[in-house]
Structures are given as C-alpha cells and as structure tokens.
Amino acid sequence: MADFVLSFVVDAALSRVVSLITDEIILAWNLKDDLKGLQESLTMIRAVLQDTEEQQTTREPVRLWLKKLQEAAYDAEDVFDELANENLRRKVEMQDQSGREDRVTDSVLDNPVVGREADVAKIVDLLSCSSDQQVFTIVPIVGMGGLGKTALAKLVCEEVIAKRLYDLKIWVCVSDNFDDQRILGEMLQTLNANMGGLTNKDAILQELEKALEGKNFILVLDDVWKDVVTRWDDIKIRLEKISNNNGNAIVVTTRSEEVASKVETSTSYRHKLNLLSDDECWSIVKERALGNGPLNPLDSNFEAIGKETAKKCRGVPLAAIVLGGTMGFNRDKNAWL
Structure with missing residues (x-):
C-alpha cells in the first residue's frame, strides 16, 4: 500500500500551490507559470500514488521509489515554508511603507505545536x-x-x-x-x-x-x-x-x-527530534478539524474514529496537520474512516 503519510503530504503541497498561484506577490514575482507546472506534476504524482495503493504493491523497487518521493515531498514543504515566509516578509514591508498597522502572523506557528x-x-x-x-x-x-x-x-x-x-x-x-x-x-x-x-x-x-x-x-x-x-x-x-x-x-x-x-x-x-505519540497526533488532528469556531464537540463515535485515524500519521506532525485540515471539511463519519 502506498505510504499514507506521503499521500497527505502531496495533497498538502497541491493545496499550497493552488493557494500561492492566486497571491498578488507571487504574480508580481512571475512565478505563476512555474507553480502551475508544479501543480501538474503533483497531480500526476498523486495519480501514481493512488494507482500504487490500489495495486497494493510490495515490490522493493517501488517501495524505494516511494521513499525517495516522500523525501522530495518533504523538501517541497520546506520550499513552500521558505516561500511563505518571504511572502510574509514582503507583505510586512509593504504594510510598513503604506503606514498601516496590520499584523501578519508567522505561518510556521499558525499550526498547532503539540508535544514539544x-x-x-x-x-x-x-x-x-x-x-x-x-x-x-x-x-x-x-x-x-x-x-x-x-x-x-x-x-x-x-x-x-x-x-x-x-x-x-x-x-x-x-x-x-x-x-x-x-x-x-x-x-x-x-x-x-x-x-x-x-x-x-x-x-x-x-x-x-x-x-x-x-x-x-x-x-x-x-x-x-x-x-x-x-x-x-x-x-x-x-x-x-x-x-x-x-x-x-x-x-x-x-x-x-x-x-x-x-x-x-x-x-x-x-x-x-522524535516522533509524536498517537495521542499527540490526535490532539493536532482534532485542533485542525474543529478549528477555533463555535462548533459542537465531537461525539464518542467521532472521537473513536478520529483517534484510530490519527495513528496513520505515524507520529509525524505535518501529516496530522494535513489530516486534521482534511477531516475538518467533512463531518460525515464515513469520510473520517
């Protein structure tokens, strides 16, 4: 089976590319075409991952390829973090120049930091x-x-x-x-x-x-x-x-x-830096899924399903962040399974 964590990281990368494509500063840097090309590549990678998962392959060459792909996906996340930070820095400069006092939050700490x-x-x-x-x-x-x-x-x-x-x-x-x-x-x-x-x-x-x-x-x-x-x-x-x-x-x-x-x-x-525990991953997933809005707490069935699903993150905070964001869009129990 294709790596569960890898699938979510690729989905996260796709989501960030789509978000960046429409950003005014990205457009000013003439990066739109590059990001669209990256979007197409990630879409193809996701399709290959789905195909690999369906075939449930255990071939060693495929497993090695998936491992290298996971490393590349994490590299992409690092690049996106760097790009996001530079994007934020430019926005702060623009705000300072215009005399506004809007505050821009550091994106790296926008996500919950748990267990550290x-x-x-x-x-x-x-x-x-x-x-x-x-x-x-x-x-x-x-x-x-x-x-x-x-x-x-x-x-x-x-x-x-x-x-x-x-x-x-x-x-x-x-x-x-x-x-x-x-x-x-x-x-x-x-x-x-x-x-x-x-x-x-x-x-x-x-x-x-x-x-x-x-x-x-x-x-x-x-x-x-x-x-x-x-x-x-x-x-x-x-x-x-x-x-x-x-x-x-x-x-x-x-x-x-x-x-x-x-x-x-x-x-x-x-x-x-070690992996997080399953409970810590669930804490991140729940925080991301519920958000800060006035949502009703999870019932016991959702809680049990969520805790079991969080185990698939294998202790990786990034996977928990992405998984929680995905689950937050759909409060149907079948979608959480």
Whole structure:
C-alpha cells in the first residue's frame, strides 16, 4: 500500500500551490507559470500514488521509489515554508511603507505545536547552562522532514529572548545554498534592513561587527543540507571574528546526522527530534478539524474514529496537520474512516 503519510503530504503541497498561484506577490514575482507546472506534476504524482495503493504493491523497487518521493515531498514543504515566509516578509514591508498597522502572523506557528514542551525546555536549558568562556554554543536539531524542526527552533527563540538570555535573534533559511556571503548578508539585513544591498564580503563583516558590538545573539540556521560539511569551518571562523562577546548561540536545523556531527559543540548538545505519540497526533488532528469556531464537540463515535485515524500519521506532525485540515471539511463519519 502506498505510504499514507506521503499521500497527505502531496495533497498538502497541491493545496499550497493552488493557494500561492492566486497571491498578488507571487504574480508580481512571475512565478505563476512555474507553480502551475508544479501543480501538474503533483497531480500526476498523486495519480501514481493512488494507482500504487490500489495495486497494493510490495515490490522493493517501488517501495524505494516511494521513499525517495516522500523525501522530495518533504523538501517541497520546506520550499513552500521558505516561500511563505518571504511572502510574509514582503507583505510586512509593504504594510510598513503604506503606514498601516496590520499584523501578519508567522505561518510556521499558525499550526498547532503539540508535544514539544520537553524539547523546548531541554534546548533552552542547554543554552542557559552553556559556558560564557566560549564564543558560541552550537545546538543542532536533527530529524526527518515533517517533524517540526523549524517550529521548534522558533519556540526556542521566543523562550530565550523572553528570558533575556540573548539581546538579538537572527534567522537565516539556508536550504541547499550554503553560501557564506549570502548567509552573512541575510544576517546583516535582519539587523539593519538598510544594509541589504551590500555585496562586498569584507564590508558585510565590518557592518555585522558594528551591529553586534556589545550584544549577545542567537543565530538560527534553518534547514541546513549536507553541503555545509565542507564549508562549515570557514563561516564559523568568520562568525567568531565578528562576535565581540562570548556566550552567543547557534541553532542548526537539519535532517542530516552528518551535518549535526560537524556543527555541534559536542555530542551532548545534539538534539534529536522524535516522533509524536498517537495521542499527540490526535490532539493536532482534532485542533485542525474543529478549528477555533463555535462548533459542537465531537461525539464518542467521532472521537473513536478520529483517534484510530490519527495513528496513520505515524507520529509525524505535518501529516496530522494535513489530516486534521482534511477531516475538518467533512463531518460525515464515513469520510473520517
């Protein structure tokens, strides 16, 4: 049988493509044709998945292909998150320019974050207890796609800033382009939007050093891929040079144990993100299915069906989010089975 989680991830990707196609900023970026092409590809993939499920194939080559397809689907989700964040950033800029005070919520935390309280507490504790004798404490968050590494990193940032462990937070989405000049440039733009046009690396480093003078900061390098392994030492040296104070932190989110091994302060600082329990998945599914509106609570039959269905998420929060959204559109018991 085709992977249940994969089917829902592909459906989620399709839904996000359709939503993005009509967005004004996406149209301004001339991405509509590209997204339509992606929509057609995802539709074909979904059809192949349905066919595979109907045939209930157990052939090993097909299973391997499905595994690779699942990885690609999660990569697509990461790209959509990055695109959505950039989209939101542009909207905020437009609002600032027009003088409006509308608030734009960060999309990554729009979805419920469940079962990660202990993870947040552990990472915050690691950062709190880190020695001020070193320039950086580096904590990699490692786990498969769809587990919520980015959402966890955001929660950690909120917590440490609230506790005033750091003066500044800096966020860079790395993905498969680990270019030190781009990363340093985005760091500077986060601290000073007027410095976004600098192209000289030495000038960027000088401005970063000025912006960070007398301050402690937490830097999140989100979605780091394996190409960092050969380039990490160079950017670490540059970051150490521009950091005037000890007691800073870097949080790296990645799917790769190899990346985690390369960047971590020590093995005790590596945080492996685990699957959620079935109950936690059900909590997400129920939150998404019911929403925040004045809906009647589920009767016992719906509750039992929903809990059983949530087991199919196999502990992956992304699958629970998508499943809950799908179930919320239809309150018929047969549709929940």
